Amino acid sequence: LFSLSGLAQKKNSNTTPYPYNNPVIQHMYTADAAPHVMPDGKVWMVTSVDHENGGGYSTMHKYHTFSSPDMVNWTDHGEVLNIYDVIGANEEPEGEDWALWAPDMIYYNNKYYLYFPVRIVLGEDGGEGNREVISYTAVAVSDAPDKHFKIISKKIEGTRGIDPAVFIDDDGERYLYYGQHFGAKLKENMIELDGEPVKMEVDDNRFMEAIWMNKKAGKYWISYHSHYGKPVNPENPDDINRDKSRLDYGISDSPLGPFEYKGPLNFELGVNVQNGPKLPNYEYVPWRLYQSNHGGIVEFHGTEYLFYHTSALSSWRQDSFKGPGTWTQRSVCIDKIEYSDGETIRPVQQ
Ligand code: FUB
Numbered sequence: 001l002f003s004l005s006g007l008a009q010k011k012n013s014n015t016t017p018y019p020y021n022n023p024v025i026q027h028m029y030t031a032d033a034a035p036h037v038m039p040d041g042k043v044w045m046v047t048s049v050d051h052e053n054g055g056g057y058s059t060m061h062k063y064h065t066f067s068s069p070d071m072v073n074w075t076d077h078g079e080v081l082n083i084y085d086v087i088g089a090n091e092e093p094e095g096e097d098w099a100l101w102a103p104d105m106i107y108y109n110n111k112y113y114l115y116f117p118v119r120i121v122l123g124e125d126g127g128e129g130n131r132e133v134i135s136y137t138a139v140a141v142s143d144a145p146d147k148h149f150k151i152i153s154k155k156i157e158g159t160r161g162i163d164p165a166v167f168i169d170d171d172g173e174r175y176l177y178y179g180q181h182f183g184a185k186l187k188e189n190m191i192e193l194d195g196e197p198v199k200m201e202v203d204d205n206r207f208m209e210a211i212w213m214n215k216k217a218g219k220y221w222i223s224y225h226s227h228y229g230k231p232v233n234p235e236n237p238d239d240i241n242r243d244k245s246r247l248d249y250g251i252s253d254s255p256l257g258p259f260e261y262k263g264p265l266n267f268e269l270g271v272n273v274q275n276g277p278k279l280p281n282y283e284y285v286p287w288r289l290y291q292s293n294h295g296g297i298v299e300f301h302g303t304e305y306l307f308y309h310t311s312a313l314s315s316w317r318q319d320s321f322k323g324p325g326t327w328t329q330r331s332v333c334i335d336k337i338e339y340s341d342g343e344t345i346r347p348v349q350q
Pocket of ligand 1: 031032101102162163209
């Protein structure tokens with residue numbers, strides 16, 4: 001997740017239809033797709049929703065679900081949760097403290113569970129403590145993936161941080177990943193951790209967020225957003241904001257690791273193109289135009305697919321790919337994953 005300054009909004013001046021069918025959702029801006037095959041045999045995804053006018057991460061106020069019988073034709077089932085479900089109908093969302101960021105939705109025991117980060121304000125204790133805003137994993141439930149969800153927990157005790165993702169193993173055990181680095185078993189009630197969280201270790205030592213877990217050939221494949229390269233601000237060499245970003249992956253014999261780092265899941269790209277220095281060789285091509293990264297993998301009819309987002313559609317609407325598009329006008333894309341030998345993924349090119 002990168003610095004939020006300088007979120008200037010450009011006008012959509014290009015009305016020519018987008019020339020490609022990836023991104024798969026083009027009537028609205030979507031990000032952070034979490035794909036799963038549901039009992040109806042279709043692929044479903046819940047996504048964050050970026051505001052039609054951009055405006056930064058603070059303008060993300062709802063989740064939509066989508067389904068597809070074939071990975072090509074997608075139905076928008078509309079909004080399944082709104083920020084007002086979290087803060088109450090009479091409140092006004094205040095900036096990023098109340099934005100709805102990357103979610104996950106999973107089927108378990110005849111119900112659909114939606115996991116998402118909720119910020120809770122701490123430290124306003126009569127002036128003695130500093131105001132501190134912490135994200136926890138919240139859970140909402142529904143009888144169907146296209147119906148409005150009802151919040152059943154605003155805080156899974158023990159969780160801290162954004163980007164929750166749930167994985168259910170072949171033996172029925174449930175795992176929750178959250179907050180950049182952590183993983184833990186989930187109890188059958190789906191709203192409590194079962195034991196202590198474990199720090200997910202991948203032996204590449206890069207910053208992680210947006211963990212996704214999938215299983216193939218008996219191995220556990222962790223994928224995540226890694227930041228690497230030079231610090232964006234050279235005066236702050238420890239800053240996690242780096243000039244490159246991509247999805248990386250590793251494998252393990254256990255869903256809680258440790259993981260052996262395997263390599264990039266998609267291509268390298270320059271980031272912070274709005275705020276930071278442009279890389280000298282940065283090319284404005286559609287499959288490289290994005291400033292945040294968040295992936296999800298699903299197996300459908302024997303093939304694995306990577307879901308990710310770019311800001312190529314936004315770029316197209318602004319100026320036919322001459323610029324990077326708007327930071328928070330992202331769009332979900334899908335590509336097949338090719339496993340070149342049972343243990344390596346060929347980096348995905350759109
Ligand atoms: O979409 C908001 C945030 O940006 C997500 O939580 C991160 O994973 C990144 O995609």
